[in-house]
Amino acid sequence: MKGEAVAVAGASGTIGRAVVRECVARGFEVIALVRHASDRDVPELAGARVQTVNLADPTDVALALAETNADVVISCIASRSGSPKDALKVDYEANCHLLRAGEGAGVQHFILLSAICVQKPKLAFQRAKLGFETELRTSRIAHTIIRPTAFFKSLSGQVERVRAGKPFFLFGDGELTACKPISDGDLARFIANQVGNEKAYGAILPIGGPGPAITLKRQGELLFEAAGLEPKFRSVPVGVFRLFAAIFSLGAWASDWLAEKAEYARIARYYATESMLVLDPVTGQYCAEATPEFGEDQLIDHYRAILADPPK
Known part of the structure; x- marks a missing residue:
């Protein structure tokens, strides 16, 4: 509904920018919460009121949110590295600061961008x-x-690898996992649809792109097709990630650097072995049919758009 005041946290990130752009297009009063003053010049934030805030400081967050008069908060913040310390500070603590500030400022609806994993x-x-x-x-x-x-x-x-004529890396045979990828724009539209939607109150909404579910091998085939090249693959054994995690973990107790490297190896193994689809709690299996679909954007068109730009 027009006139809704929406504060978007993490507005300078990839998804945050898309959400701000979509909310502005719908006529919402949008306040883009960013970490750095330089983010005020981000083109995608045009039409929004940009406000800097230190999400690590609960007092600063409370003051910033009180000034917005927001009815709705959309949190798109997420740790960039996934390391334990970064995850605690961003995914948990910063969001908690935002929630408590929202409670104090009279926010009516908090929309969280989480993850299916x-x-x-x-x-x-x-x-x-x-x-x-x-x-x-x-x-x-x-x-x-x-x-x-x-x-x-x-x-x-792996876009630049394929552009350079190198093989696309697969984990195992490339059929271990599947997902229904979603574009920034389609996800932003789905998120904006929940603003003012009382039917979404209290809901946990898994969401994928238009489908069908695709494996890692299929992703590679789409990329080669977009590049106009014959598919060329190279298999990487999944066990290598477990080995790296074990090696780095040996010194993790004494070194934050090693602890982070061990976690990165675990993250890599997770995404190499777990599908990004709805998990059936009864069977313990991932289910493509149970994973909702939304939007129109296709992954191959995204690949074509990247390949149309000069190599980096």
């Missing part, structure tokens, strides 16, 4: 996200938790 938590950032989801569910503010599948950006790490 928290269904099967094995990593620090997943546990941090779940910890905040618990805080949110016990708050007096109406809430909506959105758990998207893989983003187009997260499936674009």
